[in-house]
Amino acid sequence: MKYNVNDKGFYGDFGGAYIPEMLYSNIDELNKNYLSIIEEDSFSKKFNYYLKKYVGRPTPLYYAKRLSEKYNSKIYLKREDLCHTGAHKINNTIGQILLAKELNKKKIIAETGAGQHGVATATVCALMGMKCVIYMGEVDIERQRPNVERMKILGAEIRPAISGSKTLKDATNEAMRHWINNPDDTHYIIGSVVGPHPYPDMVARFQSVISEEVLYQLDEVEDRNYPDYILACVGGGSNAAGIFYHYLDNKKVKLIGIEAGGMGIETKKSAATTTLGNKGILHGSKTLLMQDKNGQVTEPYSISAGLDYPGIGPLHAHLFDSKRGKYISVDDNDAMNAGLELSRLEGIIPAIETAHAFAVFDRLEIKNRVVVVNLSGRGDKDLETYIKWGKY
Amino acid sequence: MNRINKLFDKKDNILSIYFTAGYPSLNDTNYIIKTLDECGVDMIEVGMPFSDPIADGPVIQNSNNIAIENGISISLLFNQLSQIRTFTQIPITLMGYLNPIYQYGYDNFINKLITCGIDGVIIPDLPLSDYKKHFKSSFNKYNLSYISLVSPNTSEERIKEIDSISKGFIYVVSSSSITGKKSEFSKNQIEYFKKINKLNLSNPTIIGFGISDKKTFNSACKYSNGAIIGSSFINSISSVKLNESIIQFVSNIK
Ligand SMILES: Cc1ncc(COP(=O)(O)O)c(C=O)c1O
Numbered sequence: 123m124k125y126n127v128n129d130k131g132f133y134g135d136f137g138g139a140y141i142p143e144m145l146y147s148n149i150d151e152l153n154k155n156y157l158s159i160i161e162e163d164s165f166s167k168k169f170n171y172y173l174k175k176y177v178g179r180p181t182p183l184y185y186a187k188r189l190s191e192k193y194n195s196k197i198y199l200k201r202e203d204l205c206h207t208g209a210h211k212i213n214n215t216i217g218q219i220l221l222a223k224e225l226n227k228k229k230i231i232a233e234t235g236a237g238q239h240g241v242a243t244a245t246v247c248a249l250m251g252m253k254c255v256i257y258m259g260e261v262d263i264e265r266q267r268p269n270v271e272r273m274k275i276l277g278a279e280i281r282p283a284i285s286g287s288k289t290l291k292d293a294t295n296e297a298m299r300h301w302i303n304n305p306d307d308t309h310y311i312i313g314s315v316v317g318p319h320p321y322p323d324m325v326a327r328f329q330s331v332i333s334e335e336v337l338y339q340l341d342e343v344e345d346r347n348y349p350d351y352i353l354a355c356v357g358g359g360s361n362a363a364g365i366f367y368h369y370l371d372n373k374k375v376k377l378i379g380i381e382a383g384g385m386g387i388e389t390k391k392s393a394a395t396t397t398l399g400n401k402g403i404l405h406g407s408k409t410l411l412m413q414d415k416n417g418q419v420t421e422p423y424s425i426s427a428g429l430d431y432p433g434i435g436p437l438h439a440h441l442f443d444s445k446r447g448k449y450i451s452v453d454d455n456d457a458m459n460a461g462l463e464l465s466r467l468e469g470i471i472p473a474i475e476t477a478h479a480f481a482v483f484d485r486l487e488i489k490n491r492v493v494v495v496n497l498s499g500r501g502d503k504d505l506e507t508y509i510k511w512g513k514y
Numbered sequence: 515m516n517r518i519n520k521l522f523d524k525k526d527n528i529l530s531i532y533f534t535a536g537y538p539s540l541n542d543t544n545y546i547i548k549t550l551d552e553c554g555v556d557m558i559e560v561g562m563p564f565s566d567p568i569a570d571g572p573v574i575q576n577s578n579n580i581a582i583e584n585g586i587s588i589s590l591l592f593n594q595l596s597q598i599r600t601f602t603q604i605p606i607t608l609m610g611y612l613n614p615i616y617q618y619g620y621d622n623f624i625n626k627l628i629t630c631g632i633d634g635v636i637i638p639d640l641p642l643s644d645y646k647k648h649f650k651s652s653f654n655k656y657n658l659s660y661i662s663l664v665s666p667n668t669s670e671e672r673i674k675e676i677d678s679i680s681k682g683f684i685y686v687v688s689s690s691s692i693t694g695k696k697s698e699f700s701k702n703q704i705e706y707f708k709k710i711n712k713l714n715l716s717n718p719t720i721i722g723f724g725i726s727d728k729k730t731f732n733s734a735c736k737y738s739n740g741a742i743i744g745s746s747f748i749n750s751i752s753s754v755k756l757n758e759s760i761i762q763f764v765s766n767i768k
Contacts, residue, residue, distance in 0.1 A: 143668060144690060285575055306667075402617065415617065417616065
């Protein structure tokens with residue numbers, strides 16, 4: 123079984139490029155060039171330079187002693203929350219903006235849910251002196267205020283997406299429409315391993331630096347370079363793809379993706395795509411999708427804006443379908459409690475997206491096992507939600 | 515030959531109207547088709563609504579949302595269309611995004627096209643490779659038209675490939691834009707229309723996206739076999755005076 127993308131842009135049955143003709147030339151241009159650009163020495167030199175000097179990589183692999191004691195396990199945290207801008211998202215935006223420059227693009231657009239990808243995009247646009255427009259659902263603008271202001275301070279223009287559920291899905295629609303209207307000078311920096319091929323593969327490659335580091339960091343503290351379990355939250359699935367990447371073919375490693383259960387699977391107010399979804403086509407790729415029997419995409423719900431998406435990346439759909447990965451859902455309540463627990467036990471307030479990944483220790487057989495959790499982002503942007511939640 | 519081929523054989527300056535099934539009211543579909551036919555419209559595109567129409571502007575997004583709220587679905591649309599050929603012979607294509615068709619089932623969908631007497635389909639996000647794999651042999655066998663879009667950024671080589679696969683007409687997207695963006699044609703657009711004409715394609719062409727009134731319709735007809743009007747029509751129809759608003763709109767164009 124092959125878990126990575128094939129030469130037609132598919133992961134098993136999933137992936138592809140289901141796009142209107144107006145986007146064909148842009149996607150084709152990317153497809154024909156992305157590998158040769160990324161694999162060029164001069165490109166990886168630049169990429170690594172910015173990751174090291176600007177983002178602050180490598181991020182630590184931290185042994186969480188008190189958390190480990192509580193769960194009778196050996197839990198390591200991959201500290202993506204320490205990246206500049208506070209989440210893994212910037213690994214991808216550095217990569218894509220360097221690629222956009224190689225392709226001679228002058229303007230950048232992006233969608234954002236939690237605002238982390240928007241901030242990471244606005245940041246690299248400021249860094250490279252490029253014009254930046256960010257689409258964000260009106261609902262998300264409300265619940266992620268601090269990030270909205272950060273993007274503005276960085277010089278980005280925020281355009282609210284006011285259609286549909288006014289969240290990440292709709293922001294993505296608007297960004298795609300913008301790209302259709304401005305195909306020549308604009309690059310669209312998609313923020314997760316979603317969208318038409320080659321986006322899922324390209325984003326996964328940029329994020330794969332996470333597991334590249336885990337390989338040697340784990341080797342330094344354990345006497346092997348792989349853990350028994352890897353845990354990561356899954357919205358579109360980019361932080362998970364990044365930390366799974368170099369372990370996809372190592373069957374000794376159990377790959378666990380944690381989805382947002384929202385108010386609970388039964389309530390349908392949820393974003394647990396692998397449980398509630400089935401095969402479908404959205405935003406340019408065939409994947410698992412929450413939809414009604416007529417193929418209309420249903421509006422997801424999660425307390426965390428970054429997981430509030432009705433699909434998942436095609437890589438994850440394939441890992442789920444082939445049973446290589448296991449996907450579990452965690453509802454709002456348990457995620458918030460897990461976030462508070464991590465704060466008290468380790469002194470780390472995680473992003474609410476990330477908190478979901480910390481709520482499943484009881485549901486896995488991790489006793490005395492080596493577990494790596496991707497701490498994808500920090501909770502600064504979520505303070506208002508934590509405060510409203512109370513209970514601390 | 516199907517109804518589309520026959521139409522293009524005998525006529526130029528073809529006026530095609532797009533509307534969204536299930537809008538303004540759930541069961542308006544047949545009435546709108548009948549009225550458009552009686553007003554002398556040449557061809558009709560019936561939109562199958564989708565929750566996430568990424569190639570569409572606000573007007574068609576809105577009609578899609580209302581139609582879905584009204585309860586339209588592909589299976590209901592086919593029920594509505596089942597008797598269509600008892601009262602009209604106007605060429606009809608269905609236009610919609612792939613996901614609802616995928617859920618309905620490609621074979622079911624093709625069977626219903628045949629039994630209802632639909633002449634062709636436009637599916638903007640269907641890749642050519644998937645068309646070849648899942649649709650082409652039935653389309654050839656039953657003489658259905660597969661209609662593809664080309665845009666200003668479509669390469670000459672690709673336009674020729676699309677032409678070789680299409681049967682009916684080529685849908686020339688007037689500019690790099692989503693539906694509903696209105697403006698007079700620029701010099702660049704006219705160059706692009708001329709370039710397409712010079713390719714001597716085997717299919718006739720129709721220009722669409724941003725055609726909104728008599729003026730833009732007439733200038734589109736100068737460079738192609740006709741034009742499609744969507745957003746502007748949808749904007750102009752009123753649920754309380756459906757009949758009058760349709761007649762009024764068409765008489766303003768023709
Ligand atoms: C901290 C953090 N983790 C995870 C995600 C979810 O995205 P992905 O599944 O692509 O990693 C987000 C998205 O905004 C985020 O901000």
